[in-house]
Amino acid sequence: MSEYCKILIVDDEFIMRQGIKHMLDWEQEGFQIIGEASSCQEALEIIETNIPHIIISDIVMPQVDGIEFTKIVQEKYPQIQIVILSSYSDFEYVRSSFQNGAVDYVLKPSLKPLDFLDTLKKIAKKISSVDLPSKSAVNIDNLLNRLILGYDIDFEHLNKLFINPCFCIFGINAKKVYPNYEERQKLLSSLISEIDLQDFKEEVTQVTNIENDMIVLIINFKRENYTNVENKLIKISNDVASKFREAFFGLSKEFYNIENIKEIYETDFLLLTQQYFYNKNINLLSSKSLKKAPEIEKFNFKGFSELVSILKIPKAFEMLTEYINKVINNKALTEFELKTLIQNCFYNVISTLEYLNSDGISSNSLKRECFDKIDSSKYAEDLMEAYQEILDLFNKIIDKQESNINSHMLNKIIQYIYDHYDEQLTLSYVSKLFNFNYYYLSSYFSSHNEEGFNEFLNKIRIKKACEFLQKDIPISDISSMVGYSDQSYFSKVFKKFTGVTPSNFRKNSIKGLS
Template sequence: MNRLCKVLIVDDEFLVRQGIKHHMNWESEGFQIVGEASNGEEALEQVRLLKPDIVITDIVMPIMDGEAFVRTLKASQPQIEVIVLSSFSEFEYVRSTLQHGAADYILKPKLDTNELLQVLQRTAGKIPELQYEPSHEGWKLGQFMEKMISGFALEDENDMAMVRDTFPHDCFRLLVCGTQSISDKDEMEKRLRSYLADVECAMVPAESELPIFLLNVDPAKDDWMVGRIKQMALENEAGITGPSWVLSDSFNSFNQMGDVYRNHLIKLMEYRFYYEDRSILVYSELPPLHTAGYQFNVNMFLQHVKRNRTEAARDYLREHALTLGRDYIADVFEIKSFLGNLIFNVTITLADMDVQSSALEESKYTYFKNVDGAASLGEVMNVLDQFMLEVQECTAGDGGKRSDPNMKMLLEYMHEHYDQPLGLAEVAKHFHFNPSYLSSYFSSHKKEGFNEYLNKIRIEKAEELLRSDDVTISEISSMVGYSDHSYFCKVFKKFTGLSPSRYRRKFWA
């Protein structure tokens, strides 16, 4: 594959990270600094998001040190190569990282441009996917394409001459094929070249899980090429066993590639969310757009739930899904957020109805996760439909049970005053209970204790606030009843497994 080698820098010292980033023009040497992290825990998240080829990491760092980071990384992603930075006194740790799969190390006191470049080149040479050849014209072409999709233009006449030699025709298209594994991507490139014998074809080094190809053909054969691609998508069962393929409209210059990629191709890839059953989406062949003519009536939907008309609520959801499918430019993130909040509102409504279901209480987080991870509108609606079936069982009495009136008032009070300094003593005083009795009474009706239940209410509200980007995390901790910000972060991580900042980053990603 002809693309830049992606590098992630991990060091708790900001100046060290900046020094490495600005050591030289990395792209001219075949490398791209894709990101940085200040500790091992943060680096693991960056690895997941950025998928680097090589990681340069320090040893001594807070939260998770380099030794633990390398051990964890190589256990889950052994294909990623690691270069360790260390001082003379840390060599025992270096030895440990080498035993766990690190490729090489550099002593910090001797760090200089030439040594770092040599170590990176040696390490990149171990990665079969890269086939690192800085002098190779194919590699340079990959670099040109990467610059184009990043918004840069080619101005050097020698560079343009190389492009014209490689792509001699005046008709270009960008194609996205629905395969994700590295071996499948390489196989797909071979099949494309075989299937489109008269077409120049090159894989684009873009940040995409699916392979993107630049196609160049004689304008007189463009219709023939489009027909062949549609046939190939059908044969690969695109939209049935895998993601739909995407094909841009034609453009007549290599220099237009970046605009077409950013303004057309990325949008088409998002539109696949609404057209999961189509084998291929072509920009000029999109169906007529019908924007939503009405707003979803949340109050009416929840009234159906309150009156045990769950089937009517499900029908209303399905009707809304059909409307969303015709409004294919609607933001996917906003739709998922809305439907996730719908699940949250239904669970609150059930609590107001005095319906308790331990199974639904536990499974709602799975529903949130499945909505967030769904690849298509149909998949989201299947999750919602399953959720509403479970709600129907609860409201019919099969999965839920009614609590006594005192417990209902107690829970309502906690939901209404969670943002205030609320403790067992204050609530006991309000309801004229003995604190010890209230604690036992609460535990006998709920699977968790008073404090744990209160924390759960607060954290659920905090999650809702974090899913919007309008309020800072310190403000959120106060808004949900925590006077100590660090304690809020500790409780939040206990319930969700993530810090508030990582939760927000993951949601917005």
Template sequence: METLITILIVDDEQTIRDGLKHLIPWEKEGFRIIGEAANGKQALELIRVKKPEIIITDLIMPEMDGLEFSQVIHQQYPDSQFLILSSYDDFNYVSQSFKNGAVDYLLKPTLNPQNLLHAIKKISLKLTKKHEGDSKQQMTSQSLNRILSGYMDDFELKKIAEYLDFTTFQLVYTNAHWYQDALHVQHFLEKNDLLDTQLCRWLPFYSTNGDLGLLLATKNPPLSKKQLKTTMITLQATNPEGFFVIGDPFTEITEVSQQLRNLAQKSLGQRFYFKNIFLIDEAESFLLNHEALFNTKRFIRDILNNDFSLGIQRIEDFFNQLILSFVEPVYLKKQASSFFYTLLSTLESSYPKSTTFRQLKLSFFNELTRTDYLEDFSKVILATILKIRNELQEQKVNNLSTDELINDITFYIKKNFQKELSLSQLADAFHFSYSYLSTFFSKHFDCSFSEYVNAVRLQEAKRYLLESPLNLSEISEACGYSDLSYFSKQFKKEFGISPSRYRREKHS
């Protein structure tokens, strides 16, 4: 018994749908209407369940018009063919519908049983040829998969070469392990009409270890990255995290297995460094390093001596170096796991009352595992370091009384007032953040940091003026002022009298 070709009708007018159903004796002609829908959204659900081979659709519809609908069909259900109907003889609509994969186009005012049946039979003929081509492609792809799995057979290699016809070969490579839905990528490569058969023939492949892609055969010159990117744009739209590497051309089909092994090896770790890049040439891949020097002994010594700030700085400097060195991602993650486990475990033991370090240890390894790209890895490292520093700062504040901290800051400034001093230097010296120390200073000293340092220097200047034989220029420098006129101005502003007059009056 002959299998009937299935048809779905999509039009927002009930009268049109009814008319189409009765316009032709469908089953007598080898077809069967399996459903109808009033718009593209309704039709998509029917297509998902019933998978019609031919779709007759209107162009102008509510919810989802025919152009948008045809684009979705072309991307998600490439096996379905569709015929466009419209009341409008609009060239732009016609042109776009054919870009979206429409096989034919009929105007409703001219629609009759003869031209509709002619258009449908033309589509069914294409379907038959496509099924025959798909069958031959599937058989040849199976031969290619066997070859790539290590089964070398001259007869199968000859079949592959005959099917591909052209003699300049290229591999387009990706890996199933990079995708949550690798079957979608495989289906796209197997079913979509990717390339112009006048310029190129191709075979999809899928090896047992997850290597996935296309074997291309072209006339000289081989396809460029730009040409391939244009043909694969629909896959990029539905799977934006896709990543493909185009191999160098080769001319002997017997080299295909070795070419794949080489390309797969070169592609290891590359995706990590190419976020938002869909397609690269083999020549663009990075030569990845597999190790980097890190002074582990110093790091461990810092941690055991509770000098956590220095240990954290060593980690930060090390990963900044690794990130710029294009290190193999597995090694990068392994190093991060090792160092942060040691650091966070020691912090957890040193601060048993804090739950933050324990929580950070759990969240860090979960986040690290999910990083697929260098950009995301860097964000996890930097965010974790920031959280550790903030928690250490919080613990230090909790363990140090306000009076102790004020005394320590006061002593530090009096000891170093003759040098250049800044709040950033003070924050580094006490291992606090700039913003925290600025707020603390304003709150507990009733003035800004610079005002306080200036007051200390001027008090010391008074002592020098009374007790030392130094001249004004020497006193200015000894008190941290590089400019004598500025020193004199600040002194007079603070005490209402110039430094020289102050010395004369006190000594008279």
């Protein structure tokens, strides 16, 4: 007979998984939570190595839903009992899940611990290999797990166990090291074996598993034994890293009350595991060796977007590259923050190139390639290599699309002149506005248009003045309305373009209407 009835929880919501895992002291009731999965694929990987008696599965999940998952499990593992979690609106789904082998369902909005326990006990009694004990001993691992995750517990058993004044947390985020479940399990098994090989006779130790992938070792020791404890942990990390090259361990600072373990876990230990990204070829990082990252200013995304919008894309990338190098040198952002920033910038550029209708650019495939390269970068060094590869790709695209880009830029400048002809526009002002060198813009404008900047501006103004002169508006007002502060200069320019003065143009227009 099995000592426990083994349960696997499958739900894409972390809070829901944790709520089920800690709603009861399962092992006291004869059940054991053997794992949690956020997707059906992850659940199937767990089942291959540790077959549960019961699966508690959400019915609505991304990619493969609970109905399809139930069908897959029942075809391969018909002995597994499946309980479906659903909301009130999912009843038609629930009915389909029964047709595919589910044995019961529970409504999430009305989920009550004791009623849920009663449902599972009824199912367990039908499993021949399970004989639920009346009550099991207190499980310290479960107590610590609940404490670390913020659930209320009775400290009586922990206070009796941990008799030394000092504590520290040592452990690893296996999911960060290996995305493959089977590889993670090999790594964690190796870690447990190495811990068992160490002589912790003078210390009190307890291993606990957080969310399948985070294994932590809580060490309770005398203050004078810290160096000895640290040396043992260094040996463990070195021995595991000799078999799993990318293994990365964190060692928290000392603390002096087991009740503080949640705070240390969240604000110290988890911070260490996030530093994996910046510490290639290092297998152990401790709080005392971790330097506090200096605060740096936020990236000027508005300035980056403005450069991209006027197609100064290489200049925008110079700005981004400088900021990324600063972040990596100072380890100033988390991996997620840095990758998100880069992906947002790339998305901005791709959308702009897409707007130009650039030939040969498949925006979806380009976005996918950029995002995949960034996401798959394990270390800061890898990220910079991927980033440079993407920059090279963009440079090639920009070189090929130079004519489109130039045409687009000229259109933007011309449109701006049409929209702002009544203002005191100068070539110097427009060059600064569009971030162009004054002399370059003068040459650029002349080479892409029939006339230079000033002549083009005057042509637009005089054309507008002609429209106004056919209305009952004083000529002095029309002069300022089209951007000329000096009426005599306006008349001079007007005669140059039309061959007549503004007043004669108006008289001729009136005669033509008579």
